[in-house]
Amino acid sequence: DAKTTQPPSMDCAEGRAANLPCNHSTISGNEYVYWYRQIHSQGPQYIIHGLKNNETNEMASLIITEDRKSSTLILPHATLRDTAVYYCIVRRVGNEKLTFGTGTRLTIIP
Amino acid sequence: DGGITQSPKYLFRKEGQNVTLSCEQNLNHDAMYWYRQDPGQGLRLIYYSQIVNDFQKGDIAEGYSVSREKKESFPLTVTSAQKNPTAFYLCASSIEGWGEQFFGPGTRLTVL
Numbered sequence: 001d002a003k004t005t006q007p008p009s010m011d012c013a014e015g016r017a018a019n020l021p022c023n024h025s026t027i028s029g030n031e032y033v034y035w036y037r038q039i040h041s042q043g044p045q046y047i048i049h050g051l052k053n054n055e056t057n058e059m060a061s062l063i064i065t066e067d068r069k070s071s072t073l074i075l076p077h078a079t080l081r082d083t084a085v086y087y088c089i090v091r092r093v094g095n096e097k098l099t100f101g102t103g104t105r106l107t108i109i110p
Numbered sequence: 111d112g113g114i115t116q117s118p119k120y121l122f123r124k125e126g127q128n129v130t131l132s133c134e135q136n137l138n139h140d141a142m143y144w145y146r147q148d149p150g151q152g153l154r155l156i157y158y159s160q161i162v163n164d165f166q167k168g169d170i171a172e173g174y175s176v177s178r179e180k181k182e183s184f185p186l187t188v189t190s191a192q193k194n195p196t197a198f199y200l201c202a203s204s205i206e207g208w209g210e211q212f213f214g215p216g217t218r219l220t221v222l
Binding site: 041042043044045046049087097098099100101102103 | 202
């Protein structure tokens with residue numbers, strides 16, 4: 001699986017949009033981009049995933065660049081409960097593992 | 111409510127003892143997984159099972175054992191052979207293969 005690079009930490013003001021970047025410059029054509037988050041001392045929670053088109057669900061939006069070398073997870077109106085570690089994961093179709101790196105620690109500031 | 115349960119939430123054991131961590135799901139998922147997380151680190155895969163009576167080693171299986179006798183249950187045994195067992199253990203399941211994984215609340219194991 002392609003490696004991903006994320007900033008170790010970010011802050012965002014409550015009520016603003018949180019934009020979390022992820023670089024996956026070696027991604028190949030059959031690899032998906034997944035996002036999970038982990039609130040302190042809890043199990044990770046699936047957020048969203050995509051292949052090449054932008055995706056949106058009730059939690060977030062995923063914007064994937066045209067060359068697929070990077071993506072951005074957008075939380076449109078961040079709340080204090082969005083404070084968590086966010087993991088960007090690239091997974092090959094049919095591959096057996098989700099590889100979790102160290103992620104981005106997002107802190108929502110009141 | 112459907113979901114994954116892990117018990118206990120906190121577990122203490124003496125060095126040299128085996129201990130079994132419970133993981134149960136009522137989501138009717140075929141696949142189940144065990145991960146380990148150390149402070150400030152990501153998750154590392156210990157074992158996974160894609161179907162009943164079958165399981166595979168993950169990246170760090172040494173010192174651990176599992177069984178999958180029922181679809182709903184995937185217990186993990188931390189044996190005395192695991193040199194650094196103190197960690198946060200997470201169980202997950204997915205409908206099949208390696209799709210969207212649902213995680214349990216975790217068990218924090220401390221070896222005294």
